[in-house]
Amino acid sequence: MRLFTGFLAALFLTGSAFAADEHASAPVTIVIHGGAGALAPGRYTPAEEDAYEAKLNEALDAGYAVLESGGTALDAIEAAIVLMEDSPLFNAGKGAVFTREGKNELDVSIMDGATLNAGAAAGVTNVKNPIRLARAVMENSEHVMFARDGAEKFAKEQGIETVKPKYFRTERRWKAYKEALKAEKEAAKQDKDAALPHDFKYGTVGAVALDANGNLAAGTSTGGMMMKRYGRVGDSPIIGAGTFADNKSCAVSSTGWGEFFIRLTIARDICAQVEYAGKTVEEAADDVIHHRLPDAGGDGGVIVLGPDGSYAMTFNTKGMFRGVKNADMQSVSIYGEAAAE
């Protein structure tokens, strides 16, 4: 029995070594999202659509260039996410939504599918690129997750670029915040809860990648839910909810109504269905996003990537900013049906 196991192990090791060989490298792929929400056609002007699509393509190109030159999946997702964090178009980094107290509080996480190492931070207010902080937590601390002032102290000690909190402010988000405050006041007069502008709940960014060595990685970065209070932590910094990656099943980045993604451990559940129920990444994403999530009352979407390059971009909202690039194709979309291959 031991001999037989050893034989299998030898086969596996041979397979791994072969997979790392450039003549038999994994089908390098990057998949990204920029948030799911009430994105029906007509929601944006053609010029706005062009701006979103250009930024998604830019992020895909940056991540794919890393993979194409033999770089790691971790470097690829960091490159793609940094570009989206720096863009005011998305609810992450610059352009984040405001909390009820009028602050930008950022949540982030990253995971390495090869080692199952992970890093995360919740509620940071002065780190220019939160995904870089998550990576430093993963690589330069013995911990996985830091919160608020503690996370900022760690960032400072690590020499990670910080900015004044006003850096994150955009007029578009500030106006939406002021309108939400006003709606809240009006609603309070009538003794009822204010309805938040639905699509400002969303806009998280994320990326998953497969590198030539067959390693998967996933990362997610967000400004969280607009008008959030009490140091609310959403799913984005939670390993297993917003982010998960394991070479033996899949890599996932989530976006949507975070509370449901935490309760349903969305990212881990998709990979668990691949790992234990033998589902494809598309089947697993369909079950979780089109059945379990709406059954619980939640909405949102995921990007999923398997070690064979199969992927899914699945959402139960009207749309999801999304894109994929591999050796054969490059595609970005905003509206419409979920895509998978």
Added chain:
Amino acid sequence: MRLFTGFLAALFLTGSAFAADEHASAPVTIVIHGGAGALAPGRYTPAEEDAYEAKLNEALDAGYAVLESGGTALDAIEAAIVLMEDSPLFNAGKGAVFTREGKNELDVSIMDGATLNAGAAAGVTNVKNPIRLARAVMENSEHVMFARDGAEKFAKEQGIETVKPKYFRTERRWKAYKEALKAEKEAAKQDKDAALPHDFKYGTVGAVALDANGNLAAGTSTGGMMMKRYGRVGDSPIIGAGTFADNKSCAVSSTGWGEFFIRLTIARDICAQVEYAGKTVEEAADDVIHHRLPDAGGDGGVIVLGPDGSYAMTFNTKGMFRGVKNADMQSVSIYGEAAAE
């Protein structure tokens, strides 16, 4: 097809109603832990052992009394955990370990297996019974998780009992903290890392319960890792890592080296193996605690309870404070082999 589904649904509903009937009620059970660690025989004096066993029995009795009188699994685990939080014996509530800055920062979570609703808080310093805060987050907010000062503000608005931070201080933990600081200073002189006293890393408390209606619940409460810095968040407040409950698979509360429990999504993985791979709770706990966890380099333990009353108390450390009570038996243990039935 629709008719057939309807027929199955009717069968299922009949089954549910029957299960809730007192003549066919679920086998009410409570399982608790008070932390896993380097607990070899001889670690405690007979008097200390008696004190631990008495407190574990008291917690079991309190939780079981709720179940026996037809109360909910959530009420049962809350009753058991409050008693352990109030005891200076465990690293939760009074008796929590100190952070590197000499504070007690508490992490907690709770989950309802019937609804998959959940509540959690990280880094609170003035809430007497964190498990009550987690329950309020679950039941009285639309969110799942609050952090640090935000969580404390929510607690205050909810009228949850607060205490001065010094309430949590015990001489035993303070002395250990001072010794750890001294060891750190000595180690720094020799330009190396200080080894922390191993078993002060642990001591989290938790409970899982099955009520007469067949509903599962899980909860976990901790002072976290001794000497933690940067607002470090461990596994205890993370749904899917420290705590998970789903009536269709199992309820889990974890204790151990939290970073590994987050990365491996320990609680969710055990329930996923039950749900998708058809394993018993014991088989799933064995795979995760005796294979995946040590393979990754981590240690600790879990208590697991299935909807049929089957349970496991599994750890890869020398010991785990633990206990179980159902209609047939009551048992508490500190040292020795993992138990399951």
